[in-house]
Amino acid sequence: MTRFSFDLKARDGRARSGVISTPRGEIRTPAFMPVGTAATVKAMLPESVAATGADILLGNTYHLMLRPTAERIDRLGGLHKFMNWDRPILTDSGGFQVMSLAGLRKLTEEGVTFKSHIDGSKHSLTPERSMEIQRLLGSDIVMCFDECPALPADRKRIEASMQLSMRWAARSRDAFGDRPGHALFGIQQGGLDEDLRGQSAEALRGIGFDGYAVGGLAVGEGQEAMFSVLDFAPDQLPEDKPRYLMGVGKPDDIVGAVARGIDMMDCVLPSRSGRTGQVFTRRGVVNIKNARHADDPRPLDEDCTCPACTGYSRAYLHHVFRSHEMISGMLLTWHNLHYFQELMSGMRDAISEGTFDAWQEGFHAQRTKGDI
Numbered sequence: 001m002t003r004f005s006f007d008l009k010a011r012d013g014r015a016r017s018g019v020i021s022t023p024r025g026e027i028r029t030p031a032f033m034p035v036g037t038a039a040t041v042k043a044m045l046p047e048s049v050a051a052t053g054a055d056i057l058l059g060n061t062y063h064l065m066l067r068p069t070a071e072r073i074d075r076l077g078g079l080h081k082f083m084n085w086d087r088p089i090l091t092d093s094g095g096f097q098v099m100s101l102a103g104l105r106k107l108t109e110e111g112v113t114f115k116s117h118i119d120g121s122k123h124s125l126t127p128e129r130s131m132e133i134q135r136l137l138g139s140d141i142v143m144c145f146d147e148c149p150a151l152p153a154d155r156k157r158i159e160a161s162m163q164l165s166m167r168w169a170a171r172s173r174d175a176f177g178d179r180p181g182h183a184l185f186g187i188q189q190g191g192l193d194e195d196l197r198g199q200s201a202e203a204l205r206g207i208g209f210d211g212y213a214v215g216g217l218a219v220g221e222g223q224e225a226m227f228s229v230l231d232f233a234p235d236q237l238p239e240d241k242p243r244y245l246m247g248v249g250k251p252d253d254i255v256g257a258v259a260r261g262i263d264m265m266d267c268v269l270p271s272r273s274g275r276t277g278q279v280f281t282r283r284g285v286v287n288i289k290n291a292r293h294a295d296d297p298r299p300l301d302e303d304c305t306c307p308a309c310t311g312y313s314r315a316y317l318h319h320v321f322r323s324h325e326m327i328s329g330m331l332l333t334w335h336n337l338h339y340f341q342e343l344m345s346g347m348r349d350a351i352s353e354g355t356f357d358a359w360q361e362g363f364h365a366q367r368t369k370g371d372i
């Protein structure tokens with residue numbers, strides 16, 4: 001059986017490109033991971049997600065434990081079979097979603113108790129239960145159970161939260177056990193503080209993981225503050241393991257993160273924006289609901305090869321969006337995911353050829369600040 005491994009193939013400055021090998025296939029890095037929260041990337045068939053170039057997608061412990069439950073998915077053959085996706089799946093550990101979605105939350109050393117946002121039923125999550133759920137789902141890359149403090153928060157709160165997350169990381173590691181072919185990623189915390197993040201990185205190194213996530217960002221701090229953390233945080237993590245920045249982001253966030261040494265990212269933005277009519281292109285953002293598109297026969301992007309751009313006009317996409325037709329979300333989501341994967345592919349090639357600086361200049365030069 002293929003074990004989990006990371007082959008770092010090229011560097012250009014701090015940017016890196018490589019390949020993560022798993023029993024379910026390879027993941028080309030830098031990689032963007034579409035989010036399939038409730039066992040579906042919304043408005044997309046799995047084969048369509050694969051056609052955009054995605055090597056891996058994400059699932060959510062929090063959502064799937066509530067509905068249809070991890071035990072039911074396990075009885076039905078696991079998440080890959082359940083959602084008809086046979087490539088790698090990474091699952092988040094649930095704590096972040098509890099704090100952002102659930103009601104009546106109680107946080108203790110043991111874990112969190114909460115009421116479901118779906119039906120108000122009471123549940124609990126601990127590092128041990130999160131590992132069990134992710135095992136039942138059949139996740140290829142499992143995330144440690146952590147606590148992500150809401151910003152702004154004072155240093156003492158961030159320090160205490162980070163230290164709790166490190167104790168939970170050790171419990172996650174113990175509960176995960178030895179599962180060849182499956183990976184466990186640690187999650188660095190520590191807010192915007194270089195010293196706290198250094199302490200977190202050292203604690204995670206001491207425990208030992210197959211990959212390391214930069215957590216605690218993309219929680220409202222803004223791009224400048226996020227980049228200031230990425231100016232030091234990735235290099236605090238082991239160089240020979242994948243570095244995953246959680247919850248990021250807009251195209252320019254992604255490019256800036258790759259330039260600072262990040263290998264993997266995820267975000268709901270391309271799929272969520274596809275449903276709200278916000279279209280990302282190499283020249284900037286198109287808000288398809290704007291009346292000026294009503295008679296425009298051009299595609300969203302003449303240079304794009306996705307089904308939305310090769311088969312339809314802006315006028316049509318404007319019409320079906322305004323008419324709340326389902327095809328609108330399907331086509332715009334497909335285009336956005338295709339564009340995000342084109343970005344990643346362009347960066348992988350540029351890093352491999354040693355032309356990443358020029359690629360970045362071209363990326364920024366093409367974009368306008370306003371709607372196009």
Ligand SMILES: CCCSCc1cc(N)cc2c(=O)[nH]c(N)nc12
Pocket residue numbers: 035058059060092093094095096143146147148187214215216217218219246247248266
């Ligand atoms: C499917 C969603 C994955 S990313 C969710 C997420 C997003 C952001 N921004 C931060 C964190 C974090 O610090 N910890 C954890 N477990 N998850 C986070």
Ligand SMILES: [Zn+2]
Pocket residue numbers: 300301304305306307308309310335338
């Ligand atoms: Zn397109």
